[in-house]
Amino acid sequence: MMYLKAFLVGGLICLIAQVILDNTKLSPGHVLSGLTVAGGVLGGLGLYDKLVEFAGAGASVPIASFGNSLVKGALQELDQNGLVGVLTGMFEVTSTGIAAAIVFAFLAAVTFNPKS
């Protein structure tokens, strides 16, 4: 059941992005940044975590989840340390994604050469 929900919710988020791409002049950069901001705002309202609870990877794999994680980290340390926690906590939750992307992108670039 979780697999079906992940498929449907994840697919739907990608479908929305594709429809925006095909029907407006926005670039992929615009759409991906917009999704990240949307995820952050929904995270601030406490709604994105509910979507993750419902759809699992269907909500945690799309890039909107990156915005949500940044907000989540900021709000967690806001509770503990006050306003400065917004800055100290921001990358607390999302460190895996950024660190992994930097390391693997670096290793791939050193190992492989672009074709064509």
Add this chain to the structure above:
Amino acid sequence: MTIREGTSQTTQQSLYRRMVLKAEPGPPRLRNAVMAFVSGGLVCMVGEGITDFWERVLRISHKQAADPTVATLIFLASLLTGLGYFDKLARYAGAGLAVPVTGFANAMTASAMEFKREGLIFGIGGRMFQLAGAVIVYGVVTAFLVGIITGIVRLVR
């Protein structure tokens, strides 16, 4: 619409442009949408499978398993980008591969590879975030604003 003799060149050009716009086929919107839905759904379903895998292997909670899952998907996307397969898949999948974290990894890996010829520091190091940087910038600014606003709202209450 025909182009008459004697009309000025700029009018002819704009008439021509309108003819081209009319004749040009738009993007196959329905097919793109279906492909994005199916491929994006599949990536997330695979993600759910990887989460179950790490949950069992590392003996952690399902929620905790989301972190190694993201790292695994990033690894796979970077590897496929390095081998040159990602672009071929993305041609069919469109947003289905760009919107999941795989797209983020692809953007960073592709930039790093493309500018490798400019050297380890200015090329790979400096250009890696050329495409993916926007997502981080707007994510961080959003998190800052949401955090500050939430903090103020709590103070006022």
